[in-house]
Amino acid sequence: MSFSQARWMRGNNVLEPSLFEIGRAEGGTVIAEPEExxxxxxxxxxRIIPEDLIRKELKLPGLSEPEVARHFNHLxxxxxxxxxxxxxxxxxxxxxxxxxxxxxxxHPALRDMHPYSPEELTExxxxxxxxxxxxxxxxxxxxxxxxxxxxxxxxxxxxxxxxRKKISDLGERRDEMIIPETAHGSxxxxxxxxxxxxVRIPPSEEGTIDMNALKASISERTAGIxxxxxNTLGIFEDRIVEISELIHANGGYVYYDGANLNAIxxxxxxxxxxxxxxxxxxxxxxxxxHGGGGPGAGAVGVxxxxxxxxxxxxxxxxxxxxxxxxxxxxxxxxxxxxYGNVGVLIKAWAYLKMLGSExxxxxxxxxxxxxxxxRKKLMDSGFEVPYGRDRPCKHEFVISLAxxxxxxxxxxxxxxxxxxxxxxxxxxxxxxxIVQECLMIEPTESDSIEELDRYVGAMIKIKERAYxxxxxxxxxxxxxxxxxxxxSFANKALWLSWKIYEKSKGQEELDR
Amino acid sequence: xxxxxxxxxxxxxxxxxxxFLGMKSLEELYSDVPEEILLKSPPEIGxxxxxxxxESLIESKLSKKVKLIFTGGGMVDHYIPPLVDELxxxxxxxxxxTPYQPEFSQGVLxxxxxxxxxxxxxxGMDVVNASLYDFGSALGEAGRFSxxxxxxxKIVIASNVHPERKLVLRTYxxxxxxxxxxxxxxxxxxxxxxxxxxxxxxxSVAMVYIELPNFYGILEERAEDIVNIAHSKGALAVIGIDxxxxxxxxxxxxxxxxLVIGEGQHLGSPMSFGGPSLGIFAVRMDMRLVRQLPGRxxxxxxxxxxxxxxxxxxQTREQHIRKEEATSNITTSSxxxxxxxxxxxxxxxxxxLRKLAEKILYNTAYLKERISxxxxxxxxxxxxxxxxxxxxxxxxxxRINRNLLSNGILGGFIVSRLFPExxxxxxxxxxxxxxxxxxxxxDMLVDLMGEVEG
Numbered sequence: 001m002s003f004s005q006a007r008w009m010r011g012n013n014v015l016e017p018s019l020f021e022i023g024r025a026e027g028g029t030v031i032a033e034p035e036e037x038x039x040x041x042x043x044x045x046x047r048i049i050p051e052d053l054i055r056k057e058l059k060l061p062g063l064s065e066p067e068v069a070r071h072f073n074h075l076x077x078x079x080x081x082x083x084x085x086x087x088x089x090x091x092x093x094x095x096x097x098x099x100x101x102x103x104x105x106x107h108p109a110l111r112d113m114h115p116y117s118p119e120e121l122t123e124x125x126x127x128x129x130x131x132x133x134x135x136x137x138x139x140x141x142x143x144x145x146x147x148x149x150x151x152x153x154x155x156x157x158x159x160x161x162x163x164r165k166k167i168s169d170l171g172e173r174r175d176e177m178i179i180p181e182t183a184h185g186s187x188x189x190x191x192x193x194x195x196x197x198x199v200r201i202p203p204s205e206e207g208t209i210d211m212n213a214l215k216a217s218i219s220e221r222t223a224g225i226x227x228x229x230x231n232t233l234g235i236f237e238d239r240i241v242e243i244s245e246l247i248h249a250n251g252g253y254v255y256y257d258g259a260n261l262n263a264i265x266x267x268x269x270x271x272x273x274x275x276x277x278x279x280x281x282x283x284x285x286x287x288x289x290h291g292g293g294g295p296g297a298g299a300v301g302v303x304x305x306x307x308x309x310x311x312x313x314x315x316x317x318x319x320x321x322x323x324x325x326x327x328x329x330x331x332x333x334x335x336x337x338x339y340g341n342v343g344v345l346i347k348a349w350a351y352l353k354m355l356g357s358e359x360x361x362x363x364x365x366x367x368x369x370x371x372x373x374x375r376k377k378l379m380d381s382g383f384e385v386p387y388g389r390d391r392p393c394k395h396e397f398v399i400s401l402a403x404x405x406x407x408x409x410x411x412x413x414x415x416x417x418x419x420x421x422x423x424x425x426x427x428x429x430x431x432x433x434i435v436q437e438c439l440m441i442e443p444t445e446s447d448s449i450e451e452l453d454r455y456v457g458a459m460i461k462i463k464e465r466a467y468x469x470x471x472x473x474x475x476x477x478x479x480x481x482x483x484x485x486x487x488s489f490a491n492k493a494l495w496l497s498w499k500i501y502e503k504s505k506g507q508e509e510l511d512r
Numbered sequence: 513x514x515x516x517x518x519x520x521x522x523x524x525x526x527x528x529x530x531x532f533l534g535m536k537s538l539e540e541l542y543s544d545v546p547e548e549i550l551l552k553s554p555p556e557i558g559x560x561x562x563x564x565x566x567e568s569l570i571e572s573k574l575s576k577k578v579k580l581i582f583t584g585g586g587m588v589d590h591y592i593p594p595l596v597d598e599l600x601x602x603x604x605x606x607x608x609x610t611p612y613q614p615e616f617s618q619g620v621l622x623x624x625x626x627x628x629x630x631x632x633x634x635x636g637m638d639v640v641n642a643s644l645y646d647f648g649s650a651l652g653e654a655g656r657f658s659x660x661x662x663x664x665x666k667i668v669i670a671s672n673v674h675p676e677r678k679l680v681l682r683t684y685x686x687x688x689x690x691x692x693x694x695x696x697x698x699x700x701x702x703x704x705x706x707x708x709x710x711x712x713x714x715x716s717v718a719m720v721y722i723e724l725p726n727f728y729g730i731l732e733e734r735a736e737d738i739v740n741i742a743h744s745k746g747a748l749a750v751i752g753i754d755x756x757x758x759x760x761x762x763x764x765x766x767x768x769x770x771l772v773i774g775e776g777q778h779l780g781s782p783m784s785f786g787g788p789s790l791g792i793f794a795v796r797m798d799m800r801l802v803r804q805l806p807g808r809x810x811x812x813x814x815x816x817x818x819x820x821x822x823x824x825x826x827q828t829r830e831q832h833i834r835k836e837e838a839t840s841n842i843t844t845s846s847x848x849x850x851x852x853x854x855x856x857x858x859x860x861x862x863x864x865l866r867k868l869a870e871k872i873l874y875n876t877a878y879l880k881e882r883i884s885x886x887x888x889x890x891x892x893x894x895x896x897x898x899x900x901x902x903x904x905x906x907x908x909x910x911r912i913n914r915n916l917l918s919n920g921i922l923g924g925f926i927v928s929r930l931f932p933e934x935x936x937x938x939x940x941x942x943x944x945x946x947x948x949x950x951x952x953x954x955d956m957l958v959d960l961m962g963e964v965e966g
Binding site for chain 2: 005012013014015016018019020023025026027028029030031032033034035037038039041042045048049050052053054055058059060061062063065068069071072073074075076077078079080081082083084087089092094096097098100102103104105107108109110111112113114115116117118121122124125127128135138139150151152153154156157161164184185186188189190191192193194195198235236238240241264266267268269272273283289290291292293294295296311326332333334335336337338339340341342343344350352353354355356357358359360361362363365366367368369370372373376391392416417420425426428429431445446447448449452477480481482483484485486487489490491493494495496497498499500501
């Protein structure tokens with residue numbers, strides 16, 4: 001198999017031109033215009049808006065429909081997606097999105113549902129969302145849910161605010177959040193946004209939470225811990241129950257970051273691990289697509305003692321029907337308008353309906369099976385797995401290319417770019433930061449054994465090439481739409497819009 | 513059982529792979545999980561459904577009962593051109609992740625850069641981030657942004673701002689101990705009371721925030737004066753705008769705004785009961801502002817071979833690098849909705865957007881004119897309306913809306929239902945009209961409203 005990404009070129013220096021270069025000063029598709037009868041009744045626009053407030057100039061590009069269609073199709077062809085091939089981006093769970101879930105979300109009755117529709121029209125949809133909450137409760141053991149957060153990080157913010165408000169209602173002064181150094185970056189940022197001081201703890205030699213460091217960091221100021229399990233090394237924190245007990249005994253709360261739930265869905269319930277509040281990434285674990293960076297959804301589940309703090313409104317069952325309730329006096333408030341990314345959430349509902357009880361468990365196990373299969377193949381071929389070699393990994397694992405770098409100069413970054421030339425999306429690079437030159441590999445349950453073997457084969461080939469012809473790896477990619485991007489130039493030039501680019505006379509710079 | 517989704521779930525392959533690992537069963541993959549928390553059987557979420565079952569299930573729960581939507585309240589019924597749905601359905605756009613590998617993701621990067629560029633033109637600003645979640649959280653981020661930029665902690669917002677956004681702002685600011693003050697409103701005009709606003713402004717104010725149109729659908733005609741008042745005390749002037757309105761009135765950048773936020777869902781994305789949406793966040797090219805931006809930013813650059821390309825820039829502001837010092841925790845945001853907006857703006861172009869805005873403006877004025885002439889109804893505020901219209905009624909709105917719904921029409925949003933404080937004792941319902949409505953449909957709405965006797 002060989003690969004070459006589409007490369008639409010105009011001249012030698014420009015891939016697909018900008019809309020501003022394709023378009024003309026006038027033009028565009030008029031989808032609607034004022035009706036003559038109304039205009040003749042009301043007169044000119046200046047009769048409605050004061051003359052000095054009317055816009056005189058709109059410098060947008062004017063294109064015909066076929067020009068717009070071709071432009072964006074060219075762009076799409078210069079982008080890799082999950083339906084293009086393996087996408088082993090660790091901690092992102094790039095699983096395949098069944099097209100049925102896309103169709104469900106595209107139902108005209110949902111698309112055209114106004115958020116302030118009367119209850120008699122929303123009941124069916126609310127029953128779906130309620131059922132989704134119930135299914136998430138069954139999977140996690142957390143009895144109460146909000147579907148409002150628009151993404152995982154917003155779920156973290158909600159969870160942290162819930163803990164903060166509960167603590168303040170108890171009249172306590174706990175303002176520190178313990179976060180393992182290997183945690184996702186958003187954990188630190190969310191805790192800080194919610195007003196907590198972050199206390200970092202290093203991992204043990206096994207790659208799990210260092211119990212001594214944890215004990216030393218707990219104090220009367222501890223509000224809780226934010227933890228992901230399996231952790232970002234793909235290792236299950238087997239002392240999780242003990243960790244939760246330590247935090248609870250000290251009056252704190254356990255927050256669970258659900259980014260890695262795909263490994264244990266159907267195998268371990270969060271409530272059994274002692275979790276008090278958790279967010280789930282609907283766009284990772286529950287098959288909603290990632291949209292090039294959203295929209296996702298970040299459902300948040302809590303235990304009984306935190307349920308009064310959920311954002312408003314919540315969905316309640318009422319005489320066999322379903323409605324939205326704002327009657328939650330202790331609520332943290334609201335983090336976005338309306339009720340959440342319903343068009344994303346409904347995909348999780350359809351996905352869980354497709355899987356059923358057994359399917360949920362099987363799906364997680366296949367993700368873990370794939371990761372272990374790939375890990376062993378890579379270890380057998382001399383790749384270094386610095387943590388957790390003596391036990392099964394979960395849905396992902398981390399390799400270090402430090403030795404290759406030392407011996408050949410080829411970095412994890414170069415290695416990743418060489419994978420692109422094989423038509424494979426590289427793993428997450430340089431995370432977690434405790435591992436030098438690392439790649440974080442998450443194959444998901446979607447790839448066939450043939451694809452797993454192909455990916456492993458490509459890695460072995462690139463490793464060999466690193467020793468034989470390292471400059472070839474360092475000059476990759478050659479078969480993507482464009483060669484290596486100069487990111488430091490981007491940060492110097494700061495061409496953040498076409499307008500700025502034109503102003504800065506960027507063209508000369510580029511031609512030089 | 514699930515081999516149609518996960519090919520390695522088929523028994524022979526599973527066996528091969530387990531053998532390779534020296535394992536007997538899938539359970540062994542979980543041997544590191546303590547016995548006492550390992551589930552012996554899966555959680556009961558119901559049986560597996562096939563395609564046909566799921567399609568008929570959804571059909572039984574969702575059915576379209578409404579022909580015409582005149583409901584307001586911040587989200588309204590716009591027309592979505594087929595090209596937007598078609599292009600946004602390309603898997604390269606919707607299944608990919610945040611473009612961390614730029615060489616492999618030029619399509620998404622350029623599309624987002626074009627969103628930033630088109631939106632910057634439309635709003636008269638320079639720098640637009642690559643999306644926030646929605647208008648509400650954009651206001652929350654705006655509050656925190658203004659505090660970071662000015663090192664001040666007092667936030668002044670117009671009292672006629674959408675109440676859901678006010679609540680989001682409060683939630684976002686709760687941990688930072690900021691003071692939020694509401695500027696009074698001129699109860700006749702429905703716009704901000706300038707004198708009242710001026711009295712609240714001192715040199716502890718981080719930002720002054722107004723909306724065009726405001727919750728009651730009214731334009732703040734004196735936006736430019738408000739911007740100047742804010743600037744006179746060194747506060748940031750922040751404007752929340754319906755981007756379609758910017759095609760017909762002087763854009764917020766031209767009015768002097770430092771930061772512009774808004775809802776981009778109007779530009780080619782469905783309502784879907786309120787989400788997904790698109791939070792717009794735009795500033796002037798001033799590094800004091802740019803360095804504090806929340807969210808992703810795409811920049812144009814070049815490849816090592818000198819070709820024009822795109823990548824994410826100023827990532828040191830962001831959570832994956834800066835952690836607790838980041839400008840925001842946001843990561844996954846609303847890229848696909850931003851790409852939809854880019855396609856929409858590109859398709860309509862200057863002519864299409866202007867005509868669209870004109871039609872909405874005329875339809876709103878016409879609806880207002882018609883309603884003001886029927887018995888039992890009053891237009892409570894005399895300001896200029898765009899898209900949305902507050903209407904007072906002497907009879908309960910529930911009765912009017914029931915009559916409308918029996919004719920397949922979704923009527924006004926009854927404000928007191930959720931926000932009694934915003935009703936101002938005027939028994940207000942918020943109506944909207946868009947490019948979708950023809951004159952005879954507006955006439956039908958008004959005639960049906962007139963049918964209900966007091």
